[in-house]
Amino acid sequence: MLILVLKRILLGLITLFIVSLITFVGVEVLPGDACTTYLEREAYGAALEACYKRLGLDIPAYERYVNWAVGVIQGDFGYSLSGEMKINDVLGPRVKNSLVLASASILIGIPIALLLGIITALWRDKLPDIIISTFTIFSMTIPEFISATLLILIVAIWLEWLPGIVIVPTGASISELLPNIILPVIAISMIMTAHMARMVRSSVIQVMSSDYVQMAILKGVPYWKMVFKHVLPNALLPAINVVALTIAWLLGGVVVTEVVFNYPGLGRLVIESISNRDLPVVQALAIILASIYVVINLIADLLTLMLNPRLKSLQIKK
Amino acid sequence: MKQIYKVISFSLISLMLSFSLANASSGVFKLSHDLGFGKDTNLDAITKGRLFQVVIMTQNRLVRKDLKGKVSASLATKWSANSEATEWTFNLRKGIKFHDGSDFDAEDVKYSLMRVKDPDIGSPAKKSMSSVTDIEVVDSHTVKMKLNTSFADFPLLLTDYRLRMIPSGSGDTIGKTGIGTGPFKVDTFDPEGTTVLKANPDYWEGEPGVGEVHVIAIPDGEARVQALLTGQIDMNRYVPFSQKKIFDGNKKFNVSVVPTGNWRGMVMRTDTAPFDDPKVRKAVRLAVDRQELVDLVMGGAATVSCDTPVAPSDQYRLKMKCPQDIKKAKKLLKEAGYPDGFDMVIHVSTKEPTWPTIGEVLQQQLAKAGIKAEVKMTPSKSYWKETWMKKAVAMTRWNERPADSILHEAYHSGAKWNESFFKNSAFDKNLSDARGELNFGKRKKAYQNAQKTLWEESGTMIPYHVSKLVITSSRVKNLDDVEVFSVRWHKLKVD
Numbered sequence: 001m002l003i004l005v006l007k008r009i010l011l012g013l014i015t016l017f018i019v020s021l022i023t024f025v026g027v028e029v030l031p032g033d034a035c036t037t038y039l040e041r042e043a044y045g046a047a048l049e050a051c052y053k054r055l056g057l058d059i060p061a062y063e064r065y066v067n068w069a070v071g072v073i074q075g076d077f078g079y080s081l082s083g084e085m086k087i088n089d090v091l092g093p094r095v096k097n098s099l100v101l102a103s104a105s106i107l108i109g110i111p112i113a114l115l116l117g118i119i120t121a122l123w124r125d126k127l128p129d130i131i132i133s134t135f136t137i138f139s140m141t142i143p144e145f146i147s148a149t150l151l152i153l154i155v156a157i158w159l160e161w162l163p164g165i166v167i168v169p170t171g172a173s174i175s176e177l178l179p180n181i182i183l184p185v186i187a188i189s190m191i192m193t194a195h196m197a198r199m200v201r202s203s204v205i206q207v208m209s210s211d212y213v214q215m216a217i218l219k220g221v222p223y224w225k226m227v228f229k230h231v232l233p234n235a236l237l238p239a240i241n242v243v244a245l246t247i248a249w250l251l252g253g254v255v256v257t258e259v260v261f262n263y264p265g266l267g268r269l270v271i272e273s274i275s276n277r278d279l280p281v282v283q284a285l286a287i288i289l290a291s292i293y294v295v296i297n298l299i300a301d302l303l304t305l306m307l308n309p310r311l312k313s314l315q316i317k318k
Numbered sequence: 319m320k321q322i323y324k325v326i327s328f329s330l331i332s333l334m335l336s337f338s339l340a341n342a343s344s345g346v347f348k349l350s351h352d353l354g355f356g357k358d359t360n361l362d363a364i365t366k367g368r369l370f371q372v373v374i375m376t377q378n379r380l381v382r383k384d385l386k387g388k389v390s391a392s393l394a395t396k397w398s399a400n401s402e403a404t405e406w407t408f409n410l411r412k413g414i415k416f417h418d419g420s421d422f423d424a425e426d427v428k429y430s431l432m433r434v435k436d437p438d439i440g441s442p443a444k445k446s447m448s449s450v451t452d453i454e455v456v457d458s459h460t461v462k463m464k465l466n467t468s469f470a471d472f473p474l475l476l477t478d479y480r481l482r483m484i485p486s487g488s489g490d491t492i493g494k495t496g497i498g499t500g501p502f503k504v505d506t507f508d509p510e511g512t513t514v515l516k517a518n519p520d521y522w523e524g525e526p527g528v529g530e531v532h533v534i535a536i537p538d539g540e541a542r543v544q545a546l547l548t549g550q551i552d553m554n555r556y557v558p559f560s561q562k563k564i565f566d567g568n569k570k571f572n573v574s575v576v577p578t579g580n581w582r583g584m585v586m587r588t589d590t591a592p593f594d595d596p597k598v599r600k601a602v603r604l605a606v607d608r609q610e611l612v613d614l615v616m617g618g619a620a621t622v623s624c625d626t627p628v629a630p631s632d633q634y635r636l637k638m639k640c641p642q643d644i645k646k647a648k649k650l651l652k653e654a655g656y657p658d659g660f661d662m663v664i665h666v667s668t669k670e671p672t673w674p675t676i677g678e679v680l681q682q683q684l685a686k687a688g689i690k691a692e693v694k695m696t697p698s699k700s701y702w703k704e705t706w707m708k709k710a711v712a713m714t715r716w717n718e719r720p721a722d723s724i725l726h727e728a729y730h731s732g733a734k735w736n737e738s739f740f741k742n743s744a745f746d747k748n749l750s751d752a753r754g755e756l757n758f759g760k761r762k763k764a765y766q767n768a769q770k771t772l773w774e775e776s777g778t779m780i781p782y783h784v785s786k787l788v789i790t791s792s793r794v795k796n797l798d799d800v801e802v803f804s805v806r807w808h809k810l811k812v813d
Contacts, residue, residue, distance in 0.1 A: 032700030041702045041735065047440060085357040149544075156548040164548030165541050167534050169511035262541040264510060272537050276356045 008301060012294040019290040020072070023283050024065050033057060034279050055079070055280075068283075077284035087284050090269070093171045095288075098265035100177050101184060101258075102250035109189040109196070110243065114236075116193065117200025121235075122227065124205060132197070140194040148187040148260040155183060165262040184261045188254055192246050199242045204235040237308055244300030251296075252289035345812035347528045347794065349553045350536040350545060359509035361496030362489075363482040364434050364441040370479065371533050372513055375807045376417070377482035377498025380408060380427065381473050383804045387631050389473045393422065393483055393499065403468045403756055410459040414522055416485050417503040418495075424455040429486040431463075439489075443480040445727065468754030470761055474720045479803040501526040501808035510535050527796065527811035546571075552791040552812060555802060559617045565789050574799055576786045577621050579629025579718025582672060584664060584680065586777040589739040590710040592660055596775045601650040602662075605687035606680065607642035608781040615675050620782035626769045627716065627724040630783050634721040634762055636769035647687040659688025665705050665712040669698040673713040676781070707737050714778070718801070721765055725749055729772065738777030745771045 035051035036043040043051075052058040056067070071078055077087035116136065120129040139147065156164035166180045207213060208231055216226050251266065258267035266285065273281040351371045353359065358367035363377060380394040394408040414422040433439060434447045449469055454462040465472065483499060484492050496504040501523070502515035515531040534551060536542045543561055546554045549570075557565070565571045586593040586602065593599055603625055612620045621630040624640035651659060664680060666673040677693035684691045696705045705712050714737055716724065726749060727733055731741040745768050752764035772778075790797055795811040798804065 030699060031697040032703060036703045037699050041706070042440075042442075043703050080357050090357050149540075152544050152548065156544075160548075163550055164544045165536065165550060167512060167536075167545075167550055169506075170508050172511070259538045260541060260544075262536050262538060262545070268537065272353060272356060275537070276354070278356055281356075 004305070005302060008298050012298055015294055016287065016290055020069060020287055021065075023286040024068070027279050027283060028061055037279075072284075072287060077287075078280055080278055080281050087281055090281060091266075091284065091288070094264060094266050094269045097172075097177065097263065098251055098254075098258075098267070100174055101181055101188070101254070101263060101265055102247065104178070104181060104185045105188045105192060105250055106247065108185060109192045109246075112189070113193040113196035114200055114239075116197040118204055118227075118232070120197065120201045121204035121208065133201075136194040136197050138194075139190040140198070143256075144187055144191055144254075145256050145260055147190055148183075148257055151183050151187055152260075165260075166264070167262070168264065170264070181263070184257055184263055187257050187261075188250065192250070196239065196242055196246065200235070200239055203238050204231060207231050207235040237304060240304050240307070241297075241300050244296045248293045248296045251292050252285075345528045345793075346530040346532055347553075347810060347812050348532040348534060348551045350534045350542050350551045350556075352539075352542070352556065353510065353535045353537045357509070360493035361504065361507060362493040363480045363484075364439065364443045365493070366440075366442055368480065369509060369513070369533070370802075372496055372504065372507075372515065373482055373498070374479065374500075374803060374805075375502040375515055375531060376496045376500040376504055377484060378500050379477060379479075379481055380410075380483065381476050383477050385798060385800055385804065387633065387804075389477060393427075397473055399470070399472070399756065401756075403470045403472070403754060404465050406463045406465070406472050407456070408461050408463070410461070411522065412459055414499050415520065416499055417497045417518060418485065420485055422483065422485075422499055423458045424461045425486045426483055427461050428453040428455055429489075430483045431481065433489055434481065441480070443478055445723065446475045446478040446481060449475075468750075469722075470753060470756050471720065471722055475723065477720070502531050505530075508535075521808055523806070523808050526808040531807075546789060546791070549791060552794050553788070553797070554790075555786060555788050557787045557789050559619045559787055562787060570792055572790045572792055572794070574788050575619060576788050576799065576801060577630050578784055578786050578801060579632065579724075580716065581623065581627060581780050581783045582670065582676060582713065582715045583627075583778050583780040584676070585706075585712055585714050585737045586779070587707075587710050587739050588741070588777040592654070592656065593710065593777055595654045597650045597654040598656065598660075599777050600774065601647040601654070601687065602684065602689065603776075603779045604640075604643045604647040604650070605684050605689065606779055606781060607683050608640065610642075610683070611676060611679055611781040614679050615672050616782065616784060619785040619787065621785065623780045623783050625773055625776055625778060625780045627728055627772075627778070627780055628721040628765075628769060629718055632721050634765040634769075636766045636773075638773070640773070642683070644686050651687065651689075656688075659690065661690045661692070662711055663692045663694050663709070665694050665696050665709045667696045667698040667701045667705065667713075669701045670713065670715045673715075676713065707735075722749070722753065725765070725768055728778070729776065740775075740777060742771055742775060745775075 034055055035048055035057060039047055039051060056064065068078065075088070077091070079085065080087055080090060116132050120132050123129050152164045155162050162182055163180065166184065168176055168180055213226065213231060216230060254265070255267035255270055257263070258265045259271050262268070266289070269281070270285050273285065349371060351369060355367035359369050360367050361369060361372055361376070363370070363373040378393045380392060381389050381397070382392045384390040393411050393414065395411050396409040397406060399406050408427070410422070410424060410427065416422055431447060431450065431453060434441045434443050435450070449465045449467050449472070450463050451466050452464045454464065456462050463472070485497060488495070488497060494507060496507065499522070501518055501521040503518050505514040505516045507513050513533040515533065517526040517529050519525050536545055539556060539558070542551070542554050543557060543564070545551045547564070562573065565573050586599055588594060588599065608622045612618060612622055623630070624638050626636050628635040651657065664677045666677040668674065674693065674695065681691045681693055706714060716728065719727065727735050728737060729740045729745065730736060730749060731746055748764045748768040748771070752761050752768070755761040755764060786801070793813045795813065796809045798806055798809070
């Protein structure tokens with residue numbers, strides 16, 4: 001077990017190393033650099049050299065990579081494009097905001113998804129299933145920029161119930177954020193819930209039709225006792241991986257939703273830094289988002305391993 | 319009992335007071351900015367990361383443009399030049415206080431303007447001050463600026479939106495405080511969130527009509543439009559023309575189209591064959607249908623220009639017509655020794671989103687004159703360094719500048735950014751004559767002669783100056799219908 005965990009951690013580190021290498025090389029081979037981008041038509045002579053010096057671009061690329069990598073390992077991402085702001089200070093509030101949005105969406109989305117998934121599976125092909133499944137497929141297929149825009153149009157512009165886009169001060173507290181994130185949370189939950197409900201549904205259906213459940217039914221185990229005691233625990237195991245991927249997506253990938261609603265999270269920072277050509281920040285974000293995926297997947301794998309009795313027994317046999 | 323009367327009368331008085339205050343400056347005016355400089359955004363007007371939406375409201379210039387584009391008084395009340403126009407004396411407004419309570423005087427002017435020349439700051443505004451060698455403090459409210467050249471229109475340069483007056487010695491803190499003499503004071507500076515400005519009740523032009531201004535960071539263009547639609551902001555000067563129809567006919571909004579001095583163009587290097595022959599350059603320029611470009615690329619929202627970089631609203635602009643003339647273009651090509659036309663490569667990039675489209679339209683238009691143009695995409699990140707002023711034909715764009723500045727910066731034989739490598743002694747002479755000419759009529763003539771030379775010989779094809787769409791909520795009253803730097807913000811009111 002321990003060796004397996006260590007193996008997974010090592011694999012994760014190698015993935016991160018490769019990601020860091022790809023981002024760094026990618027940025028290097030692009031024509032132009034941070035200084036020519038920042039200075040535009042002023043990029044020549046003394047100003048250009050001063051900029052290279054300030055951003056440390058006057059030393060060879062491999063040396064810069066090592067310096068940068070050592071900094072990242074120590075948790076220091078260096079300075080943003082103009083060299084005036086520490087990237088760590090830029091990231092701090094954004095990470096927090098993304099966490100708030102993700103947690104709110106998870107808290108609302110996951111229970112609803114489980115509930116819908118179970119209902120549709122237990123009443124398979126009956127009216128509740130048909131209604132809910134139509135709805136989930138519908139909200140799964142509509143891209144989020146459309147559902148978000150529709151939400152703004154209906155709730156904010158026509159009904160005037162809620163503010164359309166998020167306007168909060170930098171470093172807003174959670175209580176300042178919460179009233180503003182209702183629409184984004186609905187937009188995100190719609191897609192997330194739909195995906196997960198579909199997943200849970202098929203998983204429950206599979207378990208329900210398995211031999212041991214049929215056996216239990218034949219032996220006269222009460223229906224609801226069987227559902228809660230035997231079906232759900234087994235059906236929800238595969239869902240852990242889906243939940244993990246969803247969480248990772250929520251933390252860094254809800255770029256579109258954050259931009260549409262002007263939400264100051266990591267996703268909007270990705271777009272801002274790319275359009276400002278703030279490559280040091282883009283590099284930092286690439287590493288952070290990759291780490292989120294690696295870490296959360298690792299946790300999910302370990303959880304499945306611990307919860308799944310069959311995998312455990314395999315371990316013991318060895 | 320007496321106590322009760324006291325309480326009642328006190329509360330009545332305070333109620334009346336609050337009413338009278340509310341009548342003076344009330345309401346909140348909300349606008350957005352695009353956070354174009356990310357975390358480097360600051361309130362120092364002369365730096366690259368300046369948040370101009372704030373400084374235009376908190377700081378004043380010595381002079382500004384009035385609604386007709388002429389130089390008018392702001393913190394300077396009067397100005398005059400010596401007979402050579404090499405020394406300019408400015409009389410300053412008296413009794414003006416900065417937001418921190420200190421008095422505005424000649425030392426502040428000297429400090430604010432000489433800072434622009436500081437190489438350590440590397441201000442993008444330094445060109446406007448490049449002819450100034452020294453500023454002499456004559457007395458507490460008079461300064462004398464000494465120039466290294468004759469310059470009859472020098473006050474026009476001081477209308478540059480970045481040349482704002484700040485307290486002497488405040489250079490290290492101005493980026494955060496934004497202190498000035500303007501109608502609004504900075505209350506909270508939050509570049510990534512909401513920057514709050516409060517009305518300055520002692521403003522010298524009168525108390526502002528709104529109590530607070532919120533300048534809100536909304537980087538995404540779509541989100542800015544949503545914010546305007548939902549009433550979360552009151553003004554949006556970045557709405558693309560394709561979205562104009564959302565607002566047309568909606569009673570909640572006022573839509574206006576404001577011409578600007580910003581232009582796009584195609585540069586042919588005049589030192590590179592075949593464009594070293596003025597006939598070839600003119601043939602290419604004659605083959606262009608400018609109105610078609612305006613319609614196809616800008617959806618009609620631009621003013622046709624005949625290769626003059628001078629803004630449509632500028633008093634020195636040469637007014638002329640330049641319809642497409644394929645016959646004449648072909649004739650010129652024949653004279654130049656290209657009876658069957660020639661091949662050229664137009665270098666574009668997405669640095670400016672309209673360049674590739676302009677390139678494609680030009681390709682079609684030039685083909686009519688027998689010129690085979692290929693449109694080549696180059697990386698936007700290194701465009702200014704590797705493509706512009708390097709390739710024989712490349713696209714360019716410039717923001718509004720006074721006539722003298724743009725003619726010098728883009729065409730003078732000694733200019734660093736002479737992008738077409740244009741060398742014409744008659745043109746240069748017209749410019750220097752204009753600078754030394756204190757008579758307006760003669761000066762205008764000289765600037766227009768220079769523009770005529772450009773029409774005959776220049777290597778830069780300028781099809782149009784772009785217009786800007788300004789959409790405001792109908793709550794907003796008294797907003798001057800001009801470019802953003804000339805708006806008188808203290809007049810603004812919101813219902």
